[in-house]
Amino acid sequence: xxxxxxxxxxxxxxxxxxxxxxxxxxxxxxxxxxxxxxxxxxxxxxxxxxxxxxxxxxxxxxxxxxxxxxxxxxxxxxxxxxxxxxxxxxxxxxxxxxxxxxxxxxxxxxxxxx
Amino acid sequence: xxxxxxxxxxxxxxxxxxxxxxxxxxxxxxxxxxxxxxxxxxxxxxxxxxxxxxxxxxxxxxxxxxxxxxxxxxxxxxxxxxxxxxxxxxxxxxxxxxxxxxxxxxxxxxxx
Numbered sequence: 001x002x003x004x005x006x007x008x009x010x011x012x013x014x015x016x017x018x019x020x021x022x023x024x025x026x027x028x029x030x031x032x033x034x035x036x037x038x039x040x041x042x043x044x045x046x047x048x049x050x051x052x053x054x055x056x057x058x059x060x061x062x063x064x065x066x067x068x069x070x071x072x073x074x075x076x077x078x079x080x081x082x083x084x085x086x087x088x089x090x091x092x093x094x095x096x097x098x099x100x101x102x103x104x105x106x107x108x109x110x111x112x113x114x
Numbered sequence: 115x116x117x118x119x120x121x122x123x124x125x126x127x128x129x130x131x132x133x134x135x136x137x138x139x140x141x142x143x144x145x146x147x148x149x150x151x152x153x154x155x156x157x158x159x160x161x162x163x164x165x166x167x168x169x170x171x172x173x174x175x176x177x178x179x180x181x182x183x184x185x186x187x188x189x190x191x192x193x194x195x196x197x198x199x200x201x202x203x204x205x206x207x208x209x210x211x212x213x214x215x216x217x218x219x220x221x222x223x224x225x226x
Contacts, residue, residue: 033214040123042203042216043158058213059115090157102148103214105157 003027006091006106013085013113021076021109023091030096032074033103036060037088046089049074050096078111085113116141118206120217127194129226137204137217138186144206147187148214149178152201161202162189194224 004025013019023032031050035043045058049068063082068074074093078085091106117140127133139147145166150158164171164178164187171178175194180187191198204217 035216040218042120042218043214044216045213048213102160102163105159107157 004091004093004104004106006089006109008109009107011109011111013111015113016080017113018077018079019085019111019113021078021089021091021111023074023076023106024072025074025091025093025104025106026072027093027104028071029093029104030071031094032068033092033094034058034064034066034074034076035090035092037090037108043090046076078113085111087111116144116206116208116213116215118204118215118217120204120220122220123218124221124223126223126225129194129196129224131194133189133191133194133198133222133224135189135202135204135220135222136186137188137206138184139206139215140185141206141208142182142185143208146207147178147180148205148207149189150203150205150216152203152219154200158203191222194222196224196226198222199224 007022033048034046044060046064047066049055065077088110090108092103094103120137148163151161152158162176162178164180175192177190201219203219205214207214
């Protein structure tokens with residue numbers, strides 16, 4: 001299960017607090033992604049980054065922010081503006097530039113906000 | 115943008131039977147279609163994928179078929195086993211693009 005890691009596995013926060021989820025990969029992949037998984041809704045794209053110092057909004061970016069200062073790291077901040085932040089968050093990475101290829105997923109972080 | 119619909123949402127089969135999960139997509143420019151398997155509490159993992167220049171691809175008990183005209187693709191699992199029980203997701207993406215659009219998932223239960 002090496003290659004792409006997320007920490008922590010479980011995270012609990014009080015409403016109104018910002019929280020940052022970690023995602024690190026040692027696969028030398030250029031592209032990284034953040035998905036949110038809710039029951040019955042599949043995986044929805046929050047943000048993605050194709051190269052260091054660049055990222056684009058996905059389908060549900062409101063209330064989230066990211067940075068991509070290093071190729072290996074793509075942290076996600078869930079801000080207090082996110083109305084329903086409790087969910088399972090998955091990070092993924094893939095090789096950039098070839099024809100569309102496999103995305104490799106991290107083990108996920110389950111965030112609970114009360 | 116792309117929209118992917120997946121059916122059924124749940125599927126129960128007897129061990130040894132076949133299982134079929136179907137997906138439709140809306141964007142005719144999409145030409146890469148992966149299938150992911152997610153076991154309970156674990157990360158999604160790619161089990162098979164197909165590109166639009168082929169109509170079918172097989173890997174042991176798993177096969178995927180693609181109908182570009184109708185814009186639908188299907189996952190076929192033969193001789194199902196209890197370890198096949200999981201959530202399966204289909205997805206679609208334009209070639210050279212990076213955004214995967216996922217279906218809502220199918221919970222497959224294989225009864226022994």
